[in-house]
Amino acid sequence: xxxxxxxxxxxxxxxxxxxxxxxxxxxxxxxxxxxxxxxxxxxxxxxxxxxxxxxxxxxxxxxxxxxxxxxxxxxxxxxxxxxxxxxxxxxxxxxxxxxxxxxxxxxxxxxxxxxxxxxxxxxxxxxxxxxxxxxxxxxxxxxxxxxxxxxxxxxxxxxxxxxxxxxxxxxxxxxxxxxxxxxxxxxxxxxxxxxxxxxxxxxxxxxxxxxxxxxxxxxxxxxxxxxxxxxxxxxxxxxxxxxxxxxxxxxxxxxxxxxxxxxxxxxxxxxxxxxxxxxxxxxxxxxxxxxxxx
Amino acid sequence: xxxxxxxxxxxxxxxxxxxxxxxxxxxxxxxxxxxxxxxxxxxxxxxxxxxxxxxxxxxxxxxxxxxxxxxxxxxxxxxxxxxxxxxxxxxxxxxxxxxxxxxxxxxxxxxxxxxxxxxxxxxxxxxxxxxxxxxxxxxxxxxxx
Amino acid sequence: xxxxxxxxxxxxxxxxxxxxxxxxxxxxxxxxxxxxxxxxxxxxxxxxxxxxxxxxxxxxxxxxxxxxxxxxxxxxxxxxxxxxxxxxxxxxxxxxxxxxxxxxxxxxxxxxxxxxxxxxxxxxxxxxxxxxxxxxxxxxxxxxxxxxxxxxxxxxxxxxxxxxxxxxxxxxxxxxxxxxxxxxxxxxxxxxxxxxxxxxxxxxxxxxxxxxxxxxxxxxxxxxx
Numbered sequence: 001x002x003x004x005x006x007x008x009x010x011x012x013x014x015x016x017x018x019x020x021x022x023x024x025x026x027x028x029x030x031x032x033x034x035x036x037x038x039x040x041x042x043x044x045x046x047x048x049x050x051x052x053x054x055x056x057x058x059x060x061x062x063x064x065x066x067x068x069x070x071x072x073x074x075x076x077x078x079x080x081x082x083x084x085x086x087x088x089x090x091x092x093x094x095x096x097x098x099x100x101x102x103x104x105x106x107x108x109x110x111x112x113x114x115x116x117x118x119x120x121x122x123x124x125x126x127x128x129x130x131x132x133x134x135x136x137x138x139x140x141x142x143x144x145x146x147x148x149x150x151x152x153x154x155x156x157x158x159x160x161x162x163x164x165x166x167x168x169x170x171x172x173x174x175x176x177x178x179x180x181x182x183x184x185x186x187x188x189x190x191x192x193x194x195x196x197x198x199x200x201x202x203x204x205x206x207x208x209x210x211x212x213x214x215x216x217x218x219x220x221x222x223x224x225x226x227x228x229x230x231x232x233x234x235x236x237x238x239x240x241x242x243x244x245x246x247x248x249x250x251x252x253x254x255x256x257x258x259x260x261x262x263x264x265x266x267x268x269x270x271x272x273x274x275x276x277x278x279x280x281x282x283x284x285x286x287x288x289x290x291x292x293x294x
Numbered sequence: 295x296x297x298x299x300x301x302x303x304x305x306x307x308x309x310x311x312x313x314x315x316x317x318x319x320x321x322x323x324x325x326x327x328x329x330x331x332x333x334x335x336x337x338x339x340x341x342x343x344x345x346x347x348x349x350x351x352x353x354x355x356x357x358x359x360x361x362x363x364x365x366x367x368x369x370x371x372x373x374x375x376x377x378x379x380x381x382x383x384x385x386x387x388x389x390x391x392x393x394x395x396x397x398x399x400x401x402x403x404x405x406x407x408x409x410x411x412x413x414x415x416x417x418x419x420x421x422x423x424x425x426x427x428x429x430x431x432x433x434x435x436x437x438x439x
Numbered sequence: 440x441x442x443x444x445x446x447x448x449x450x451x452x453x454x455x456x457x458x459x460x461x462x463x464x465x466x467x468x469x470x471x472x473x474x475x476x477x478x479x480x481x482x483x484x485x486x487x488x489x490x491x492x493x494x495x496x497x498x499x500x501x502x503x504x505x506x507x508x509x510x511x512x513x514x515x516x517x518x519x520x521x522x523x524x525x526x527x528x529x530x531x532x533x534x535x536x537x538x539x540x541x542x543x544x545x546x547x548x549x550x551x552x553x554x555x556x557x558x559x560x561x562x563x564x565x566x567x568x569x570x571x572x573x574x575x576x577x578x579x580x581x582x583x584x585x586x587x588x589x590x591x592x593x594x595x596x597x598x599x600x601x602x603x604x605x606x607x608x609x610x611x612x613x614x615x616x617x618x619x620x621x622x623x624x625x626x627x628x629x630x631x632x633x634x635x636x637x638x639x640x641x642x643x644x645x646x647x648x649x650x651x652x653x654x655x656x657x658x659x660x661x662x663x664x
Binding site: 047050053054068069071072073075076080081082084085086087088089090091099102103104139 | 514517528664
């Protein structure tokens with residue numbers, strides 16, 4: 001298996017924040033979703049991957065290049081769009097497209113034209129007049145039209161209206177067709193990650209809480225509603241992430257679902273009423289509030 | 295290879311309570327049962343279906359694996375998947391669905407505090423009403439409408 | 440360190456393009472200043488000289504500001520950093536681009552001024568004097584450029600630019616105090632006195648050192664952040 005990127009034992013210290021003990025790998029041809037609250041370390045992680053920051057410990061390898069030494073070679077095949085990026089306000093989208101075209105031999109003018117149409121952008125318009133959504137789509141277009149081998153996207157759908165969001169997701173889904181291309185994207189729209197990602201990585205307070213195959217990850221979690229006289233210490237069980245009581249009704253969020261759990265709950269005096277899978281958003285909030293590994 | 299999608303996407307919805315892979319399994323099964331896709335029809339590649347339906351590759355993979363286990367499709371190594379030859383396959387999936395409904399029925403009855411005899415009586419009543427409102431189901435005839 | 444020349448060329452071209460309008464404005468202002476200088480009347484000489492200084496200072500400040508400070512503030516730097524450039528390439532491109540966008544109006548003004556001085560009734564003694572002043576502007580520019588490349592704070596950069604430019608006044612007064620220079624100004628001959636040569640050569644030398652030291656210090660950064 002060729003890895004699009006590999007992080008081994010990464011640590012990065014800032015005055016008010018530390019990223020530590022992060023080991024992560026993205027196999028080629030996959031999409032990874034990065035989840036975490038603001039300040040969890042997602043931006044630092046992306047900067048480490050593009051060679052803009054050097055780790056204090058550990059190794060970073062991207063597309064076969066050691067970073068940050070190989071950043072120039074790696075960046076030739078990386079499409080990076082982040083929240084803090086801006087285009088030149090006095091210039092048009094067309095000017096930027098020309099700049100990128102001259103730098104990257106992989107620029108596909110036909111595909112770029114198609115994206116302009118799909119994203120409903122006007123190439124001659126000056127960037128200063130772009131709305132937030134148009135700016136995000138423009139940055140994405142400049143990345144996508146080069147067909148880079150690795151896409152690193154920081155919040156590609158955040159702040160977009162529902163129509164724009166769908167257009168971006170469709171464009172990202174198109175990348176899937178080529179099994180040599182990989183994507184890492186961070187998003188607060190956990191639904192996007194839930195739908196498109198092959199694997200999910202969960203960053204919290206500078207640590208990697210989980211990095212797993214999406215289906216397996218989502219499969220481990222259940223929301224259980226049960227009825228009984230009392231909790232009987234069930235809330236302290238290691239597989240229970242959170243427990244709420246309302247009279248004789250109890251709602252449990254289970255982080256490691258096993259088939260024998262209903263039986264064990266019965267034995268503890270709780271009759272299981274219903275068991276449902278949990279949406280990634282719910283898992284995310286529950287994990288952050290519980291403050292423990294997912 | 296890169297431009298237009300070649301596959302009509304499936305109708306997947308996030309408002310549907312079922313997980314994505316389950317929706318894919320159910321829709322493909324429905325298409326096979328409705329003879330939209332005949333035995334031997336080549337399914338789109340996992341990547342192709344993922345891209346056109348906007349879901350992850352791993353989700354489609356899981357759905358295809360479930361479909362293969364249920365005997366709805368056959369995967370030929372390196373050559374993709376095709377609809378399986380035998381026609382009674384969807385039965386296994388329907389039986390699975392029946393099992394799920396039975397479990398839900400029993401749970402509901404338990405909440406109402408119904409004894410099993412009472413449950414049987416209600417079932418007989420419902421079946422009788424149902425028989426009056428539509429013609430009997432004949433398993434030897436073609437696919438259900 | 441290997442240089443990614445094609446990218447550097449593109450980045451310099453980009454900066455040049457972004458600066459076009461300001462460049463045109465400065466050259467126009469400079470030409471106006473030269474016309475006033477050459478006009479021959481005391482009042483036009485005064486205003487012409489003033490305008491010339493203002494144009495020069497402005498060219499220096501805008502050149503640095505547009506290419507470096509605004510890029511940082513407007514976050515287009517993040518965009519540039521995502522391109523296949525190393526921090527070294529970027530630094531070279533910035534230095535080269537900046538020097539180019541300043542050198543053009545500066546060069547035009549120096550040549551224009553020299554021309555006006557030599558080919559009009561203005562005393563040729565002004566030749567040495569004006570070169571000394573231009574030399575100072577070059578020095579102020581180099582120092583400001585060095586500061587801009589090293590320091591992120593907008594406050595310090597403004598201080599460096601304005602501070603060094605404001606010092607022109609004391610410099611002018613200082614030059615006037617030096618006997619060898621002030622005495623030759625009104626004569627219609629080019630006279631290179633010892634102090635003049637010394638001052639001009641140190642201005643040039645210090646300018647080159649400021650740029651060279653900056654290039655060396657920043658060339659050794661392996662990462663942008």
